[in-house]
Amino acid sequence: MGFNEFLITGNRTIVNPPLAVNNYGISCYACHSLEAASKTTVKFEGSGQVVDHPGVASVICGQCHQGRAWQGTVDVNIKKGYPAGDNATTIDKISSKIASTNPHYRAAFAALKAAESRIGYDYGDLTIAVDSTHPGGTDCMFCHNQHSTEVKFGSNCQPCHVFTSVADIEAKMNKFIPALEAELLLTIQQYAADNTTLDAAGKTKAKACIALNNDANPYWFKDANCDTVADNATSSGAYKSFTPRLARACYNLLVSLKDPGGFAHNEAYMKALLQASIDNLREY
Numbered sequence: 519m520g521f522n523e524f525l526i527t528g529n530r531t532i533v534n535p536p537l538a539v540n541n542y543g544i545s546c547y548a549c550h551s552l553e554a555a556s557k558t559t560v561k562f563e564g565s566g567q568v569v570d571h572p573g574v575a576s577v578i579c580g581q582c583h584q585g586r587a588w589q590g591t592v593d594v595n596i597k598k599g600y601p602a603g604d605n606a607t608t609i610d611k612i613s614s615k616i617a618s619t620n621p622h623y624r625a626a627f628a629a630l631k632a633a634e635s636r637i638g639y640d641y642g643d644l645t646i647a648v649d650s651t652h653p654g655g656t657d658c659m660f661c662h663n664q665h666s667t668e669v670k671f672g673s674n675c676q677p678c679h680v681f682t683s684v685a686d687i688e689a690k691m692n693k694f695i696p697a698l699e700a701e702l703l704l705t706i707q708q709y710a711a712d713n714t715t716l717d718a719a720g721k722t723k724a725k726a727c728i729a730l731n732n733d734a735n736p737y738w739f740k741d742a743n744c745d746t747v748a749d750n751a752t753s754s755g756a757y758k759s760f761t762p763r764l765a766r767a768c769y770n771l772l773v774s775l776k777d778p779g780g781f782a783h784n785e786a787y788m789k790a791l792l793q794a795s796i797d798n799l800r801e802y
């Protein structure tokens with residue numbers, strides 16, 4: 519049942535989901551079965567790419583912690599508005615049919631292996647999509663206890679770092695991502711609020727303010743009075759005025775926000791993604 523059924527069939531639609539029925543959590547057998555022990559690869563369902571021997575724990579943790587979307591999903595959702603794909607004349611045109619994309623949650627393995635997952639929208643710049651280069655490799659167990667999932671600190675990290683707690687890791691190492699996230703959100707809001715009707719290139723875009731509520735799916739909401747607070751943070755208040763450019767930037771912000779350990783899992787990648795979206799919005 520559950521994870522074990524997935525390991526046997528490879529099918530992500532589980533016939534007997536134990537969590538839904540009994541709320542058991544992940545049993546010992548999920549990770550210590552013969553099927554789990556013989557697993558040597560992780561396939562990213564989004565990009566279709568396969569990582570061979572990613573590490574003793576990562577080969578298990580990565581089956582789940584890989585997100586459920588990749589940059590291709592964003593383009594699929596944009597094609598709901600522009601079936602042939604967008605181009606220079608449609609990139610800043612609103613379509614109510616463009617759906618926002620949710621990367622899903624805590625996709626740590628996808629961040630560590632960004633070159634294969636391509637979880638963020640990299641605008642075709644392959645220098646962005648690089649794997650983590652943290653010494654010790656990308657196995658989750660290098661930094662997390664495989665059972666409690668707690669982050670290790672102290673002697674495990676020495677002599678390279680001296681950390682006294684997980685909060686200390688945050689304080690010392692998480693220096694860039696929160697500021698970049700805030701800058702991207704501001705740039706997103708400015709872009710959406712721009713009411714340029716027709717510029718020199720003939721691009722049109724109506725004013726349609728957008729608000730983020732990181733605690734309520736689908737996260738992006740209408741904001742009629744442009745006060746940056748969602749009018750109605752439920753699915754009926756969902757933002758419906760995406761342009762292709764906006765859909766990509768909003769997706770990248772969620773990729774970063776939905777991995778609270780992004781600064782540790784692949785800081786260089788997260789920084790580059792956020793910056794690429796800021797730069798792309800500013801091209802408008």
Ligand code: HEC
Pocket residue numbers: 544545546547548549550574575578664665
């Ligand atoms: C999320 C996956 C996962 C779950 C669930 C899990 N384990 Fe583990 N366990 C691992 C990994 C990864 C290792 C390290 C590699 C190995 O030894 O196979 C490990 C190692 C072990 C070890 C040997 C090393 C150690 O930490 O002592 C024991 C014993 C163990 N697990 C028992 C259990 C028991 C009992 C449960 C259920 C209460 C359990 N595990 C649940 C992933 C898991």
Ligand code: HEC
Pocket residue numbers: 521544575576578579580581582583624658659662663664665667668
């Ligand atoms: C069967 C799927 C699955 C596997 C395998 C799995 N996880 Fe998770 N993990 C989840 C889900 C789902 C959550 C979110 C649970 C929640 O929000 O209550 C989670 C949450 C977490 C958290 C956050 C816990 C917190 O306090 O918020 C960490 C850290 C984590 N997992 C690490 C790991 C590591 C390390 C491994 C491998 C040893 C692993 N997970 C294997 C599905 C999985």
Ligand code: HEC
Pocket residue numbers: 576579580583624626627630652655656657658659660661662669684687688777778779780782783
């Ligand atoms: C280089 C060290 C490192 C590696 C390798 C690493 N992590 Fe993390 N992880 C961290 C740190 C540090 C945090 C942030 C913890 C915090 O601030 O509470 C974190 C946070 C997380 C979280 C979010 C917990 C939360 O608060 O919601 C999850 C889930 C997670 N890691 C899973 C994984 C998985 C799965 C792997 C392997 C695929 C992995 N990590 C590999 C260091 C690491």
Ligand code: HEC
Pocket residue numbers: 652653654660661662669670671674675676677678679687691781782783784785786
């Ligand atoms: C063998 C040396 C070494 C060990 C051991 C080590 N690190 Fe690192 N770590 C580095 C280097 C080198 C960097 C990148 C340069 C920098 O920012 O300091 C780094 C960066 C980081 C970052 C910032 C993210 C990034 O990509 O720059 C975090 C978070 C981190 N380490 C957590 C840990 C944790 C937690 C442990 C212990 C479980 C640990 N490290 C063990 C060498 C190490």
